[in-house]
Amino acid sequence: MRWPDRDTRPAVVAPGPLLGVDPDADFPQTEIQLTPGLMLVFFTDGLVERPGVDLDDSFNRLAHHLAQADERDLDLLIDDLLSKAGTAGQRTDDVAVLVLHDGS
Incomplete structure (x- = not known):
């Protein structure tokens, strides 16, 4: 989550089962x-996980x-996250990213 003042931190949520493992979960x-x-x-975890790198x-x-990202163009923001914050060139997993932003 990135707050309007650009303070960025993970949302605290209860963990759940893996998607697709149990249809009745x-x-x-x-x-x-x-x-x-x-x-x-x-x-998805493919954005941040890399062998030998601490997840934190x-x-x-x-x-x-x-x-630091510019929120005016969300496509460019996602590209930036994929290239800088992710593990571009070293990915061993697929990646999905969804950004929701109210630009008010």
Whole structure:
């Protein structure tokens, strides 16, 4: 989550089962108060996981780049996250990224 003041940190949510493993699984729900200027970035583990790199370091790198990113063009923002915060050239997993932003 990136707040309007660019403070960027993970949302605290209850973990759930892996998608697609159990068709009858119950998934926890989390409510997040949406405010003008808030940006939500959803991504799969392929964006941040890299063999030999601490996952916390990868999340911190992603948060740093997201805090600095220009939100005027979300396609460019995603490209930037894929190239700088991710593991471009070293990916061993697929990546999906979804960015929601209220530019108010």
